[in-house]
Amino acid sequence: MSIRKPAAEGMKAMLALEAYIGGSPVPETTLHLLKLRVSQINGCGFCVDMHAREARQSGVSDQRLFGVAAWRDTPFFSDEERAALALAEAATRLADNPDGVPDAVWDEVADHYDEEQLAGLVMAIAAINAWNRINVTLRNEPAA
Numbered sequence: 001m002s003i004r005k006p007a008a009e010g011m012k013a014m015l016a017l018e019a020y021i022g023g024s025p026v027p028e029t030t031l032h033l034l035k036l037r038v039s040q041i042n043g044c045g046f047c048v049d050m051h052a053r054e055a056r057q058s059g060v061s062d063q064r065l066f067g068v069a070a071w072r073d074t075p076f077f078s079d080e081e082r083a084a085l086a087l088a089e090a091a092t093r094l095a096d097n098p099d100g101v102p103d104a105v106w107d108e109v110a111d112h113y114d115e116e117q118l119a120g121l122v123m124a125i126a127a128i129n130a131w132n133r134i135n136v137t138l139r140n141e142p143a144a
Contacts, residue, residue: 001138017127024120026113028058030081034088034121035128036068041092042132049142051128083109084121091125 004011021031032055039047052065067074071085087109090101110118134140 003134003138014127014130017123021120021124021127024123025117026084026120026124027080029055029060030084030121031124032058032060033064033068033071033077033081034084034124036065037071037085038088038092038125038128039132040069041089042129042136044132044135046135046140046142047128047132080112083112087121088125091122092129 032051036048036051036055039051055065056062061076064076067076068085071077071082077085083105086105087101090097090105094100109121113121
């Protein structure tokens, strides 16, 4: 099922949010990694495929792409990327922590990113979670 026509205004709003995120001062590579990791957590095959392809097209190595699922246990990510990935995981898995995003996670990401970048990260996490829920609900699959 496609909701593009019946939800045209909602889709327009989502695309406007993506334009904001794309124009934010968050590094493009960080956004790709974050979107890939959140999509893995949410089990969204459509988005995992899309964001892995986009990351590769922007120059992210296969080693880093394959390592995203186990980013804590690999040496392939910068401290900034690790902080963003930790925030993405904590904000995506809110049900796993009754206090929400732990202070230590927020403090770490705030040590690496300024206020504008933090806003971009938070909006990117919210957007990819929304896209994942749309695609999983509609059972959208990656193109073969």
